[in-house]
Amino acid sequence: MIHETFRELLALRLYDELEAAESAALDAHLAGCAACRTFALELQAGLGRAPQGTAADDLPAGWSEALRARIGARPSAPRPATRRPALLAFASGLAAGLLVMAGWRARGEPSATPARPPAAVETAFARATPPPLASGRGPLAQLAALERRR
Amino acid sequence: MAPGSSAAFEALVAEHGRSVRRVCNAILRDEHLGADAAQETFVRLWSRLREGRAPERFGGWLRRVAVSTSLDLLRRRPRAPAAGEDAAPEPTAPDDPLALAAGRELHERFEAALAGLSEGQRTVFLLRHAGGLRLAEVAETLGLALPTVKTQFARACLKLQARLAPFDGPDDGPGDEPGAGRRHDRDPGDRR
Numbered sequence A: 001m002i003h004e005t006f007r008e009l010l011a012l013r014l015y016d017e018l019e020a021a022e023s024a025a026l027d028a029h030l031a032g033c034a035a036c037r038t039f040a041l042e043l044q045a046g047l048g049r050a051p052q053g054t055a056a057d058d059l060p061a062g063w064s065e066a067l068r069a070r071i072g073a074r075p076s077a078p079r080p081a082t083r084r085p086a087l088l089a090f091a092s093g094l095a096a097g098l099l100v101m102a103g104w105r106a107r108g109e110p111s112a113t114p115a116r117p118p119a120a121v122e123t124a125f126a127r128a129t130p131p132p133l134a135s136g137r138g139p140l141a142q143l144a145a146l147e148r149r150r
Numbered sequence B: 001m002a003p004g005s006s007a008a009f010e011a012l013v014a015e016h017g018r019s020v021r022r023v024c025n026a027i028l029r030d031e032h033l034g035a036d037a038a039q040e041t042f043v044r045l046w047s048r049l050r051e052g053r054a055p056e057r058f059g060g061w062l063r064r065v066a067v068s069t070s071l072d073l074l075r076r077r078p079r080a081p082a083a084g085e086d087a088a089p090e091p092t093a094p095d096d097p098l099a100l101a102a103g104r105e106l107h108e109r110f111e112a113a114l115a116g117l118s119e120g121q122r123t124v125f126l127l128r129h130a131g132g133l134r135l136a137e138v139a140e141t142l143g144l145a146l147p148t149v150k151t152q153f154a155r156a157c158l159k160l161q162a163r164l165a166p167f168d169g170p171d172d173g174p175g176d177e178p179g180a181g182r183r184h185d186r187d188p189g190d191r192r
Helices: A002-014 A020-031 A034-048 A063-073 A080-107 A119-128 A139-149 B003-028 B031-050 B058-076 B097-115 B119-129 B135-142 B146-164
Strands: none
Touching: A002 A020, A002 A034, A002 B146, A020 A034, A034 B146, A063 B003, A063 B031, B003 B031, B003 B058, B003 B119, B031 B058, B058 B119, B058 B135, B097 B119, B097 B146, B119 B135, B119 B146, B135 B146
């Protein structure tokens, strides 16, 4: 088992990932272990054959334009066509809620606190109203704040 | 797209685009898929910025999203690409058919060896070996402890070494001149 541990350290050394204490322990072991010294050469030979993979990390031609197109294609605000169904749902939900409240009042039940609108009203209202921005600031202001903090 | 926010976003793309693509390429081992995954990563960043949820540290966040996006793409693929398809090998002599054949054979063995690793070991190894990240950065990106990442990486190396060792005769040692397609005197750690 101990050889396995040192062989793992050999792999880490190959990639310059050893800490000083680990490196010292490995050197001490190698000084007295021919098998591990041979393995070190085999490891280098074996892993040295590992393909690097795709060499290019530069952004290919047209990549940035394609990204802009994808981002530009996303709607920046709710489309008018989708607002109408949400508003209709809100209005109908509100009307339903008002009817329910009127029915309660007609029965004479006291309501110490205002009746909570039905869940459908809240859902429709949430859909119709865009969520508030964090701290009331837009993305650009938040980016600028982050840049200043950096 | 509002001009101000677009400029800030493009600055982020310019600063982090290459490193994001390197991470995606490392995991996917395919330039086209790597470009797609990199693009998807920045689209997610844009969506997050529009929601007013800018990440604390863009570099780390982008790496994490790049890794998860790439892994998602990888899982959705039916199988790894065969040699000669999108992920081309690196022949030492492009005009030499023997070198090309040897390069392809090595590439196939490498892919087969990678397939024998667990997803965690494979991801850690590729991010270090080809992704340009130090193991400390790999640990931060994956949300793992550094000792865990080091162990996973080392064990991946040992498994790969067994599969990639040259199939020479019993009298040939690691110091002998290999066939075409093998790198000489190259320390795999000299990659950054």
